[in-house]
Amino acid sequence: MGMIYKNKYKDKAGAVHESEVFWIKYYRNGKAYRESSKTTKEDDAKKLLKLREGEIAKGKLPGIYFEKITFEELAEDLKRDYLLNMRKSYIRVEESLAHLRRFFEGYKVPRITSDRVQAYIQLRLSEDAKNATINRELAALKRMLSLGAKQTPPKVDRVPYIPTLHEGNVRTDFLEHGEYVALMEKLPEYLKPVVSFAYTYAWREGEILKLEWRNVDLKNRVIRLEPGTTKNDKGRTIFLNDEMLDMFKTLFAQRRLDTQRVFLREGKPIKDFRKAWLSACEDAKLEGKMFHGLRRTAIRNLVRSGVTETVCMKISGHKTRSVFDRYNITSDRDLQEATQKLSTYIQEQKNPLTGKVSGKVIPFEQKEANVIG
Secondary structure, eight states, rough: OOOOEEEEEEEETTEEEEEEEEEEEEETTTTTEEEOOOOOOHHHHHHHHHHHHHHHHTTOOHHHHHHBBBBHHHHHHHHHHHHTTOTTTTTHHHHHHHHHHHTTTTTTTGOOHHHHHHHHHHHHHTTTOHHHHHHHHHHHHHHHHHHHSSSSSSSOOOOOOOOOOOOOOOOOOOOOHHHHHHHHSSSOGGGHHHHHHHHHHHHHHHHTTBGGGGEEEETTTTEEOTTTTTTTTOOOEEOOOOHHHHHHHHHHOOTTTTBSSSETTTEEOOOOOHHHHHHHHHHHOTOOOOOHHHHHHHHHHHHTTTTTHHHHHHTTTTTOOOHHHHOOOOOOOHHHHHHHHHHHHHHHSTTTTSSSSSSOOOOOOOOOOHHHH
């Protein structure tokens, strides 16, 4: 079985000395392991030796094995997993790892504990990082540790508790039709078709900018995204209304033979338009509006127009109802309309005492005007 001992060494004069720190030696499957106990107390060294022998008796790898695994090795395994599975969020996980690396670089697996995770959270909060951003980083850390625990042989003996912060920064921005019209007047010409398409069909920015003519069938007024090209990997089909059909015909007449992309800027695919977007929003007095708000706006417009939520999800590409509900935003106008519908319904019912209908319904807007007058 195992043993404890002290290393012997020679000084420059050749004299033999004994180290003050105890070492332990034990065996697993016939292989000898040597490990410093990092203590000068014999009882503590014996306890460590018993711990290692207990791990081996239970069929576990000795703890020293995991002390050889570093944060960097687990991070590389995570990136490799994303590439092999062709995950579209690879760039995002690289950003998360960059922040994690600043804190955990050089850490061995046993040092990545719940206490150190809490310290990391405090650091990121002090840097004014949003809870949602920190949660994405913590998810990457948990994923890399979980992958390490599933390896054969395992690289992680146990995954520490990693908390999730409350995300109270849910965005609710959307554009009323008047705001959309004002914004369109301030946008550069190349960006107007992109915004108009997003306002109509609730597609994501990346899906719009990467749209190619091979996906567009003008004859049958259809646009199809192939499975695997969308965020949720599902295919999608939409039909163009008259306004969109005319817009795509104009874009088709202006197409370039050296690219398949539909939306262009000076003959080249559009990559980034944040500066133009912010400038147009400022000119239209719509500071703080985000392009992603068009996705919420389009979904709300679809629901308002009477399109079933199931069909709305197929058009917008939402995979789960829970996420879709976050985009289906209710405004003050929606609440006013609900009040008007309720008032109309009640007034159209027969009075249980007289058996007669209550009478003429006064529009909600007119009631407000009367009160103000």
